[in-house]
Amino acid sequence: MPGSSPSGDPVGYRRDNLEIDPPYLVPEFKSSRLRAPRQPLISLRHTLSEVTGPVFGHKSVAGHENNLTTQHDGAPIGQRIVLSGRVLDGDGRQVPNTLIEMWQANAAGRYIHKWDRYDAPVDPNFSGVGRCLTDDQGRYEFVTIKPGPYPFANHHNAWRPAHIHLSVFGPAFVTRLVTQMYFPGDPLLGQDPVFNSVPGARARERLICRFDLEATIPDWANAYRFDLVLRGRDTTPTER
Amino acid sequence: MRHELTPSQTVGPYFGIAMTPEEASLLVPEGTPGSMSLTGTVLDGEGEPVPEGMIEIWQADRAGAYPSAPVGEGEGFTGFGRCHTDDDGKYRFLTVKPGLVPAPGGGVQAPHINMAIFGGGLLKPLRTRVYFSDETEANAADTVLTTVGPERRHLIIARVEGDTATLDIRLQGDDETPFFEA
Numbered sequence: 001m002p003g004s005s006p007s008g009d010p011v012g013y014r015r016d017n018l019e020i021d022p023p024y025l026v027p028e029f030k031s032s033r034l035r036a037p038r039q040p041l042i043s044l045r046h047t048l049s050e051v052t053g054p055v056f057g058h059k060s061v062a063g064h065e066n067n068l069t070t071q072h073d074g075a076p077i078g079q080r081i082v083l084s085g086r087v088l089d090g091d092g093r094q095v096p097n098t099l100i101e102m103w104q105a106n107a108a109g110r111y112i113h114k115w116d117r118y119d120a121p122v123d124p125n126f127s128g129v130g131r132c133l134t135d136d137q138g139r140y141e142f143v144t145i146k147p148g149p150y151p152f153a154n155h156h157n158a159w160r161p162a163h164i165h166l167s168v169f170g171p172a173f174v175t176r177l178v179t180q181m182y183f184p185g186d187p188l189l190g191q192d193p194v195f196n197s198v199p200g201a202r203a204r205e206r207l208i209c210r211f212d213l214e215a216t217i218p219d220w221a222n223a224y225r226f227d228l229v230l231r232g233r234d235t236t237p238t239e240r
Numbered sequence: 241m242r243h244e245l246t247p248s249q250t251v252g253p254y255f256g257i258a259m260t261p262e263e264a265s266l267l268v269p270e271g272t273p274g275s276m277s278l279t280g281t282v283l284d285g286e287g288e289p290v291p292e293g294m295i296e297i298w299q300a301d302r303a304g305a306y307p308s309a310p311v312g313e314g315e316g317f318t319g320f321g322r323c324h325t326d327d328d329g330k331y332r333f334l335t336v337k338p339g340l341v342p343a344p345g346g347g348v349q350a351p352h353i354n355m356a357i358f359g360g361g362l363l364k365p366l367r368t369r370v371y372f373s374d375e376t377e378a379n380a381a382d383t384v385l386t387t388v389g390p391e392r393r394h395l396i397i398a399r400v401e402g403d404t405a406t407l408d409i410r411l412q413g414d415d416e417t418p419f420f421e422a
Contacts, residue, residue, distance in 0.1 A: 009344040018421070021248040022363040031361030034285035035411045041421035042387055048342055049354050049369075050422050052306040053298060054320035060312030092243045099311075103258035113254040115292070129258040165252065167259065173298040173354055174422050176365065180249040197363050198247040206246055229243045 012046030013174050013231045014090060022197035029193040030154050046174065053173040056099040058133055066132035068144040076126035078107025078145035080221040083209065086138045087168055089175075090232030094138030100228075101167040102142060104128045109150030109162075118150050143221065149188055161188035161195065170230040181226050182208045248364035253292050255358070260294060260324035267299075267321045267335035274302075277404045278353065278370065279332040282325050285412030289329025293359035295409075297321045297333060297370075304339030304348075325359075337372065337405075343383060350378035350385060357409060367422045370407050374400045388418045 024036035044050065069076055087095040105111050106128060108120040126145060134140050147162045163180040170176065182189060189195050189208075198204045206229075215223035251259070268275050278297070282290040300306050301317050309316040323331045340348040351372055356365040371379050379385055385393060395417050398405035409417050 008346075015421070017245055017248070020245045024363060024366075026363065029361070029363070032363060033361075034288075035290070035359065035361035037366065037412055037416055037419050038285075039392075039416050039418070041419050044367075044384060044387070044420040044422045045344070046422070047344055047349060047384070048306060049298070049300075049349065049352070054318060055308050055310045057310030057313055060310060088243055090243050090245055092241055101258055103255060111254040111257060113257050115253055127257070131258075165249075165255065165258075167251075167255075173356070174367075176296070176356060177246060177248060178251050178358060178365070179246055180252075194249060194252075194363070197249075203244070203247045206244065207249070227246075229246045231245060232242075 010046060010048050010051040012051065012234045013172060014234055016090060017231055020198070020200065020203050022199065026193060026197040029197055050174045051172045053169060053171060053175065056097060056133055056169065058097070061099070061131050061133050066130050066140070066142045068126065068128065068130045068142065071127055072125040074125040076106065076123050076145050078123075078126075080143065081146050082141065082143055082215050082217065082221050082223040083164065083226060084139065084141040084212070084215055084223070085226040085228065087134050087140065087170070087228045087230065088138060089170070089230050093232075094134075095170055095230060096134055096136045096138050098134050098169050098171070100132055100134065100140050102130045102164055104144065104147040104164045105150055107145050107148050109148030120148070120150065146183070146222075154193055159188050159191070161186040161192050166228065168228050168230065175230045177228065177230055179228070180207065183224070184208055184210060250360060250363050251294055251358045253360040255294055256292060256324055260322060265321055265323035265331075265333050267317065267319070267333060270334060272334075272336075274336060275334055275403065276337050277332055277334055278398065278407070279330065279404060280398075280406050280408040281329045282331065282357065282359075282409045283329060283411065287413070289325075290359055290411065291325055291327045291329055293325040293329070293331075293357060295323045295325065295331050296356045296358070297335070297353050299335065299353040300338040300341050302336050302339050304341045306341075340378065347381075347383070348378070350375050350382035352382070352384075357411075366411065366419045368396055368409070368417055368419050370405070371397045372400050372405060373397050392418050
């Protein structure tokens, strides 16, 4: 069985996420205060329950779901961008056929959500939701609109920098990752408690996409590149 | 060469526009014989309900096998579910009770459902397992459940009554749910 050790026991995933991810409690991020657990987490040796995970097939995702600019009759307002990249594991192996879901505000910084009361226009031609599966080499691509920043109730005059939410599964329940991708040079990054919840400066840099001239579409769209790196396995599985 | 990981960020309050199609909480269709509701309330450190939270579950089938049927294609039990907590912090899945799952070293694990909790304020998911109150013997022998202190173990054992298993999730405070570093 792939991913088994010589004893037949499952090979676990590395725990380097512990040094990279934000802690649960970040006092500057107000809404973490009552939701962060106070008891220490209990270390769990990986079993079959952790190293397996849901499977996704190409039938459940329509090919056009990765294009957020063609979901309505008209074209959405804003700067069109192509966002592409790869899903890799911590050993640099591509992660094929895994589901990526994304959601974002429109160009004015507004979500179509009942809780979003920001006085910025809703765009009738933009839902802000996309999905795709990575191809056999772990690649993905979305066509969308660059989202706008928006205010949020964390502290006086707090603004979320422009960002796109990305959710990816990977091969196991423990490789699941939900993150946010930011844009280079955004002056709002410095005051954002969510971005700055990641303790390492280099790790924070990995949340920022990079401009990708090669992927731009002349006379039509700018382009950005963003790779997602998931946890890798503890040791190389035994090949049979 | 090692690649450095992408850090986690909160799902925030607005994931509902994308991430929770209603049917995702139904691992089996309503009315399936032998189905089980898994339900409860998510509460914060002041005991207030947590609305707009997202719970994902991953579980074995009745025979204790982890499925490989693809999600969303109607080809059988996929083992995966996703639910959005309502305005009262309540979640509900319709599923089947999983069987005994193989354990490392050749034994078995007690029936359990693997759970990840996402939400505004949670910068990374909280992970736990849901065990069942009608599995006293298997629970006592489970090598994961017994790593939880005996005084806290009941906090991840769902109360089974008829076809419903109930477990509240307390993110913080008295009777805080035991969470795992998985």
